[in-house]
Amino acid sequence: MKKYGTLFLFASLAFLVVWVLPWLYNLITLESYATPFTLYSCTLHDFASLDRSEGKGFRFIDTKGNVYGDEVQPMFYASILASRGALPDTIEGRKITLEEIEHNAVIASSDPKDFNRAVPPVYLLMESVPERLELKDPEDALISRKGSIDIVEMATNTLREQKTALLAQQLQEVDFTYPARLFAGKPSHRKEYDEGYLVTDAEDKLYQLKQVNDTVQVRYFPQADGLGLKFLMITEFENRATLGYLVDRENRLHMLRPDGTVVSTEVTFVPEKEDLLVVGDLFYYTVKTSTGEGERFWALRSSDFALVDTLSRPYPKDTSLPGIHFTSSNDGWVKPRFN
Numbered sequence: 101m102k103k104y105g106t107l108f109l110f111a112s113l114a115f116l117v118v119w120v121l122p123w124l125y126n127l128i129t130l131e132s133y134a135t136p137f138t139l140y141s142c143t144l145h146d147f148a149s150l151d152r153s154e155g156k157g158f159r160f161i162d163t164k165g166n167v168y169g170d171e172v173q174p175m176f177y178a179s180i181l182a183s184r185g186a187l188p189d190t191i192e193g194r195k196i197t198l199e200e201i202e203h204n205a206v207i208a209s210s211d212p213k214d215f216n217r218a219v220p221p222v223y224l225l226m227e228s229v230p231e232r233l234e235l236k237d238p239e240d241a242l243i244s245r246k247g248s249i250d251i252v253e254m255a256t257n258t259l260r261e262q263k264t265a266l267l268a269q270q271l272q273e274v275d276f277t278y279p280a281r282l283f284a285g286k287p288s289h290r291k292e293y294d295e296g297y298l299v300t301d302a303e304d305k306l307y308q309l310k311q312v313n314d315t316v317q318v319r320y321f322p323q324a325d326g327l328g329l330k331f332l333m334i335t336e337f338e339n340r341a342t343l344g345y346l347v348d349r350e351n352r353l354h355m356l357r358p359d360g361t362v363v364s365t366e367v368t369f370v371p372e373k374e375d376l377l378v379v380g381d382l383f384y385y386t387v388k389t390s391t392g393e394g395e396r397f398w399a400l401r402s403s404d405f406a407l408v409d410t411l412s413r414p415y416p417k418d419t420s421l422p423g424i425h426f427t428s429s430n431d432g433w434v435k436p437r438f439n
Contacts, residue, residue, distance in 0.1 A: 135390075136161075140399035140409060141172045142191055142383040147397060147411045148172050163411065175201055175381035192383060204339045204402075206380030212430035215331055215371040221280075224287035225251065228294040229312050235289035242297070242309065242316075244280045249309075251316065263316060267309075270318040277302040284332035284344065291336050298332045298344045298356075306332075306346070306356075323362040327354065331371040341402070345378075347371055353387070355405050366407040367398045373430060384408065 136149035141162070148160040148168065160168045170177045174188055178201040181187040189195060221244035230236055240260060243250045249267060251260040278301065285297035296310030306324035310317050324346065331347035346354040346362065353367040367387050369376055377388040385400040394414035401408055 135395060135413065135415075138386070138388070138395075138397060138411070138413075139173055139176060139379055140384045140386045140397075142175060142381070143188075144168070144172050145409075147386075147399070147409065175205070175383065176379070178202065194382075196382065201382060204341070204380070204382045206335075206337050206339070206341070206378065206385070208333065208335060208337075208345070208376075208378040210331075210333060210371060210376040212372055212374065213432060216431035216433075221245070221283075223283050223285060223297060224254075225311050225316070226287050226289075226294045226296070227311050227314065228296060235291065235294055237289060238287055240311075242283075244283065245278075247278045249278075249280060263314070267316045267318070270316075271307075274307065274318055274320040275305075276307065276318070277305070282329065282332050284334045286334060286336060292338050293336060295334055295336050295343060298334050300329055300332070304328055308343070319360075321356065321360050321362070323360060324354075324356070327362070341380075363405045365398070365400060365405050366410075367400070 136151060138147055138149040140146070141148045141160075144162055146162045146164070148162050151159050151161050151167075158170065160170065160172050162168070162172075171181060171186055174181055174191065178187055178198055182198050187198065189197075223242040223244070224238040225240040225242050226235060226238045239254060240263070241252050241254050243252055248264075249271065251263045251267060252258065253260055280299050280301055281304070282300040283297050284299075285295075287294075294310070296308055296316075299307045299309055301307065304325075304327070306321040306327075306329065308319040308321070310319070327346065328349040329346050330349050333345040335342045335344055340358055342355050343358045344356040346356055347369055348354065351368045351370050353365050353369050355363040355365060357363065365387075367389075369387075369389050370391075374389045374391050377390075379386045379388075380402060383402055385402055385405065387398045387400060389396050392415070394412065397411040397413075398407060399409040400406065
């Protein structure tokens with residue numbers, strides 16, 4: 101018995117050494133590293149990065165090393181430029197106004213936790229056409245089950261039988277195959293309007309479920325057939341340029357238009373491992389993906405999402421010691437991991 105106790109003691113000590121010593125070393129030797137804010141410039145037609153070096157002031161540097169002020173990002177700093185009379189009235193031969201710029205501003209983001217987290221199959225259902233024109237807190241919820249999607253009144257926890265039956269009939273008419281696999285929505289009244297949920301069925305077909313006048317309406321997107329989608333993001337931006345962002349199993353990013361067309365892009369994004377940031381304006385979208393190894397940028401033309409330019413920025417080489425850790429920024433699970 102003493103022999104087993106000794107073995108357990110040494111095994112525990114070895115485990116602590118593998119866990120604690122690398123952690124302490126990495127904590128002591130860790131060096132901070134900040135990446136500059138980078139956007140594609142509609143005036144330079146190049147990527148420009150913000151340089152906040154001490155004593156250098158507020159300036160942008162393009163990929164060739166040229167230095168500029170904030171006038172090279174007139175879409176992002178439109179209000180500031182307009183306040184001092186420096187906002188151009190014409191860019192790329194197009195007349196622009198501050199109101200138009202603000203209307204077309206787009207910012208969206210995602211991190212691996214959005215993909216890797218486990219969530220219950222319950223989705224708050226908002227009314228997209230509220231009586232007083234302002235979105236309000238939802239009263240019903242969609243519950244995805246193995247052979248149905250039910251609508252439940254949350255206050256009483258009772259099935260809304262008539263609404264559920266009507267939804268089931270609409271899903272049957274568009275050949276929806278249970279169970280639903282992916283749901284993406286933003287059930288919050290802190291937005292301009294509500295587009296409900298983007299949903300994929302068991303055969304990876306794409307649909308939209310949206311409550312209009314207390315009835316859930318179903319819309320099918322045949323152009324998304326065959327993509328093999330694994331990640332959805334609904335976009336409810338003021339300009340309504342897109343309905344959602346779609347990522348297939350080959351990690352390709354697609355834009356879903358409000359009319360149901362799907363525009364494929366040159367962007368690759370691994371949602372289970374990478375952070376995503378999308379900053380769009382009247383002329384260009386800057387799409388950034390990042391991991392612990394570096395960042396990649398794509399500049400897409402806003403009108404058709406065609407690729408204009410790319411940029412890669414690797415991080416400094418990781419010199420931390422390998423060891424065991426129990427948490428990760430990519431998910432919310434606590435479990436042993438060897439790094």
